[in-house]
Amino acid sequence: MTSPARSAHFLAAVVALCAALCWSAGAVRAADGRVPMPDIPKALGERCVAETDFMRRNHMTLLKHQRDETVHLGVRKAETQLDRCLTCHAVAGADGKPVSYSDSGHFCRSCHDYAAVSIDCFECHSSRPGQKAQGASRDPPDETTLKLLGYLRDKRR
Amino acid sequence: MTSETGSRDERASGASRRSFLKSAAGVGVTMLAPGVVLYAAAPPAVAQRAGRPADSKIRWGLLVDLNKCPPGCDLCVTACADENGLHRPGAHESQWIRKVNVHDPKTDVRREVPVMCQHCAMPACVDVCPTGASFKRADGIVLVDRHICIGCRYCMMACPYQARSFVHEPQENQRPEVPRGVGTAEACSLCVHRIDAGRMPACVEACAARAGGAMVFGDLNDPSSAIAKAIGTHRATTIRADLGLDPAVHYLSL
Amino acid sequence: MPRAHYREIEADSGFVTLMLLFGLALAGGLLSSLYMRHYGHVVSGMGNQIVWGIPHVFAFFLIVSASGALNVASMASVFGRTTYKPLARLSGLLAIALLAGGLSILVLDLGRPERLTVAMTNFNFKSIFSWNINFYVGFLAIVAVYLFLQMARGLDRYVGIAGLVAFLWRLALTTATGSVLGFLAARQAYDAAIMAPLFIAMSLALGQAVFLVVVMAVCAGTGRPLDHALLHRMARLLAILLTATLYFAVVQHITNLYSPKRLAVERFLLVDGGIYTALLWIGYVGIGSLLPIGLGLCPAAGRSRPMILAAAVLAIIGGLCHLYVIIVGGQAFPLLLFPGMEVSSSFGDGMIGSYRPSLPELVLVAGGMSLTMLLTMFGMRLLPFVPMSFVDEATGAPAHAVTGEQAAGR
Numbered sequence: 001m002t003s004p005a006r007s008a009h010f011l012a013a014v015v016a017l018c019a020a021l022c023w024s025a026g027a028v029r030a031a032d033g034r035v036p037m038p039d040i041p042k043a044l045g046e047r048c049v050a051e052t053d054f055m056r057r058n059h060m061t062l063l064k065h066q067r068d069e070t071v072h073l074g075v076r077k078a079e080t081q082l083d084r085c086l087t088c089h090a091v092a093g094a095d096g097k098p099v100s101y102s103d104s105g106h107f108c109r110s111c112h113d114y115a116a117v118s119i120d121c122f123e124c125h126s127s128r129p130g131q132k133a134q135g136a137s138r139d140p141p142d143e144t145t146l147k148l149l150g151y152l153r154d155k156r157r
Numbered sequence: 158m159t160s161e162t163g164s165r166d167e168r169a170s171g172a173s174r175r176s177f178l179k180s181a182a183g184v185g186v187t188m189l190a191p192g193v194v195l196y197a198a199a200p201p202a203v204a205q206r207a208g209r210p211a212d213s214k215i216r217w218g219l220l221v222d223l224n225k226c227p228p229g230c231d232l233c234v235t236a237c238a239d240e241n242g243l244h245r246p247g248a249h250e251s252q253w254i255r256k257v258n259v260h261d262p263k264t265d266v267r268r269e270v271p272v273m274c275q276h277c278a279m280p281a282c283v284d285v286c287p288t289g290a291s292f293k294r295a296d297g298i299v300l301v302d303r304h305i306c307i308g309c310r311y312c313m314m315a316c317p318y319q320a321r322s323f324v325h326e327p328q329e330n331q332r333p334e335v336p337r338g339v340g341t342a343e344a345c346s347l348c349v350h351r352i353d354a355g356r357m358p359a360c361v362e363a364c365a366a367r368a369g370g371a372m373v374f375g376d377l378n379d380p381s382s383a384i385a386k387a388i389g390t391h392r393a394t395t396i397r398a399d400l401g402l403d404p405a406v407h408y409l410s411l
Numbered sequence: 412m413p414r415a416h417y418r419e420i421e422a423d424s425g426f427v428t429l430m431l432l433f434g435l436a437l438a439g440g441l442l443s444s445l446y447m448r449h450y451g452h453v454v455s456g457m458g459n460q461i462v463w464g465i466p467h468v469f470a471f472f473l474i475v476s477a478s479g480a481l482n483v484a485s486m487a488s489v490f491g492r493t494t495y496k497p498l499a500r501l502s503g504l505l506a507i508a509l510l511a512g513g514l515s516i517l518v519l520d521l522g523r524p525e526r527l528t529v530a531m532t533n534f535n536f537k538s539i540f541s542w543n544i545n546f547y548v549g550f551l552a553i554v555a556v557y558l559f560l561q562m563a564r565g566l567d568r569y570v571g572i573a574g575l576v577a578f579l580w581r582l583a584l585t586t587a588t589g590s591v592l593g594f595l596a597a598r599q600a601y602d603a604a605i606m607a608p609l610f611i612a613m614s615l616a617l618g619q620a621v622f623l624v625v626v627m628a629v630c631a632g633t634g635r636p637l638d639h640a641l642l643h644r645m646a647r648l649l650a651i652l653l654t655a656t657l658y659f660a661v662v663q664h665i666t667n668l669y670s671p672k673r674l675a676v677e678r679f680l681l682v683d684g685g686i687y688t689a690l691l692w693i694g695y696v697g698i699g700s701l702l703p704i705g706l707g708l709c710p711a712a713g714r715s716r717p718m719i720l721a722a723a724v725l726a727i728i729g730g731l732c733h734l735y736v737i738i739v740g741g742q743a744f745p746l747l748l749f750p751g752m753e754v755s756s757s758f759g760d761g762m763i764g765s766y767r768p769s770l771p772e773l774v775l776v777a778g779g780m781s782l783t784m785l786l787t788m789f790g791m792r793l794l795p796f797v798p799m800s801f802v803d804e805a806t807g808a809p810a811h812a813v814t815g816e817q818a819a820g821r
């Protein structure tokens with residue numbers, strides 16, 4: 001990676017931070033009763049692992065559970081694998097290819113920016129869907145995932 | 158195989174995998190020495206069934222026959238880089254596998270030794286890691302859980318093989334199966350993502366397909382496996398055996 | 412019973428200026444850490460062969476000094492030397508501040524410093540490194556209680572017990588710190604049980620030196636008295652502790668010379684290691700040991716405050732050189748994969764590793780040291796740590812009547 005590009009990023013990040021601070025100060029006033037909502041891109045797949053409401057609250061638990069299963073046990077074929085999520089939730093950029101997390105239109109970013117929750121997933125993981133995963137992931141959740149889903153539902157009640 | 162369930166299945170999986178290994182061993186047979194045959198690169202020579210946890214009865218290992226490892230050949234190194242999304246060698250770049258030129262000044266014998274994470278049975282990196290990010294999987298593969306690695310580099314201090322690298326720069330366009338990112342330690346994963354899909358490590362495959370077939374991959378715990386047999390017959394050695402770490406990577410003619 | 416009289420130090424212009432200066436340096440250190448986190452460690456001098464550099468040298472230095480800075484307090488409450496008692500509080504404060512400074516460097520140098528919480532919640536009980544984390548946190552807590560008991564009214568009788576616990580704890584702490592290197596079987600330069608006693612001796616000596624410098628600076632800066640006989644005694648103690656460290660270092664190297672597989676690395680460090688050899692002989696043995704030992708033991712030098720100060724400063728410089736040789740020099744020598752063979756590769760095999768401390772690392776180090784200074788000054792401003800007068804507890808008579816003017820002048 002060229003260092004001028006990196007320093008540009010660093011500067012850009014600082015500038016963006018300042019700009020965001022100024023803007024948010026203004027936005028609160030401008031909103032004037034209306035709550036600004038994030039612009040969440042529509043998913044490509046037919047059906048998610050669970051309903052949207054549930055996923056909004058619990059996607060991190062599912063991902064974390066899956067990450068430990070994958071890394072420590074080697075269980076990889078599960079619906080809750082990050083790559084699968086990225087496949088359905090890919091957002092096409094100007095060139096028609098899925099955008100990466102550095103694009104503010106990225107599915108994960110659209111909401112995380114809004115909620116001001118920073119994540120470090122994509123410092124290691126590719127934020128675009130893998131070649132193989134494209135168009136896949138229609139099979140139903142496996143046994144452990146189902147158990148976890150049930151547990152999380154019970155817990156919320 | 159997929160219809161089996163429960164604990165019986167767990168017990169059976171080792172045996173079925175072994176017979177599978179035997180039956181699949183028909184391709185890529187190479188003569189090591191008169192009478193001794195190594196089975197290399199018969200994809201897939203191994204199978205851990207998808208969706209099943211790593212099996213503690215297995216211990217994956219490698220055998221490298223240095224007689225078949227010609228000078229200047231770096232197919233295993235480039236195959237590894239392609240598979241795992243590594244960059245070309247540089248001062249701060251990671252090297253999961255490297256070729257070490259070894260010259261014996263007394264006999265003037267020269268060898269080129271591919272060195273990677275040796276996947277020790279008693280790994281020093283795992284012992285020293287403060288968070289448990291360095292760990293050994295049930296089937297003997299030593300890995301870094303990058304989610305809890307804090308980047309202290311103590312594992313790099315502890316590894317006798319200089320097998321670990323530190324990711325010194327932010328990464329982009331990683332391979333989806335091989336996440337890797339700045340500020341964490343990493344090393345050869347024995348292509349764990351391929352093993353979990355019933356395939357062989359990229360280096361072994363490349364060496365068998367396009368070079369001398371110097372590498373054998375298999376289960377060290379299975380006395381009937383090609384790798385175990387060859388190690389036994391030829392009294393293969395390990396690097397720095399004196400340290401007692403019991404590496405899973407063995408060498409012939411070291 | 413008459414007690415030494417303590418008071419908070421004044422926030423005069425000198426104090427404020429220093430605080431600002433150290434504050435700036437600390438901010439620099441934090442920025443430097445952010446910078447390394449953003450660009451990756453490629454901007455540091457460290458690489459895949461020399462993975463621990465100047466930040467670790469200073470972190471180890473501050474951490475072992477923290478344990479040694481408590482010498483004076485231990486002298487007073489464990490070994491019953493009441494003459495040391497007036498300085499016991501400052502000794503405890505400095506110990507806490509030094510440890511905090513060292514830890515901050517260690518943490519801010521991590522590849523993922525933001526994961527400190529991960530390190531605190533995921534313990535690998537086989538790792539001496541996570542044991543160290545426990546020892547550090549425990550040390551902070553124990554010394555804090557120890558200080559509280561010393562400063563609270565009517566709790567005097569518990570001070571002895573707290574002092575004993577703190578004393579034992581710091582022995583364990585430095586044993587563990589030395590073992591961070593001593594447990595590394597892979598590296599010929601380390602991998603020795605003697606690392607533990609070496610680090611204990613080193614911690615006692617370096618902590619003593621740091622304490623001497625700080626106490627002289629504080630008393631000069633605030634015009635507080637400083638009993639010269641006590642100062643002289645502490646300088647002599649420093650000389651003895653430096654001798655003990657040197658003894659362990661000599662034994663370590665001689666043992667290694669008798670071990671064939673360590674001969675090469677010894678040859679490197681002692682004879683042809685370039686900068687490391689120079690730092691070892693000139694920096695550590697000459698400037699950092701023989702000279703201050705001589706100064707500390709020479710009666711004439713003992714009468715002169717500048718000489719005592721010089722001895723302490725030299726000991727600190729020597730200690731840093733020693734740690735640099737141990738930590739960086741030990742990694743610069745390549746790992747021995749194939750004994751007796753000539754090796755080369757694209758990954759540094761068979762080659763002496765190169766390392767040049769980079770600016771971000773140095774700024775980080777300055778930040779950590781400044782944190783130590785800030786905490787010490789802040790503590791002294793907030794609470795009565797420094798004595799106004801020295802009183803011999805046994806007789807009730809002033810042990811030494813040094814006026815503020817005299818103290819400031821020397």
Ligand code: SF4
Pocket residue numbers: 285286287288289290291301305306307308309310311312313341342
């Ligand atoms: S760098 Fe990561 S894997 Fe290595 S010892 Fe530190 S926390 Fe463990």
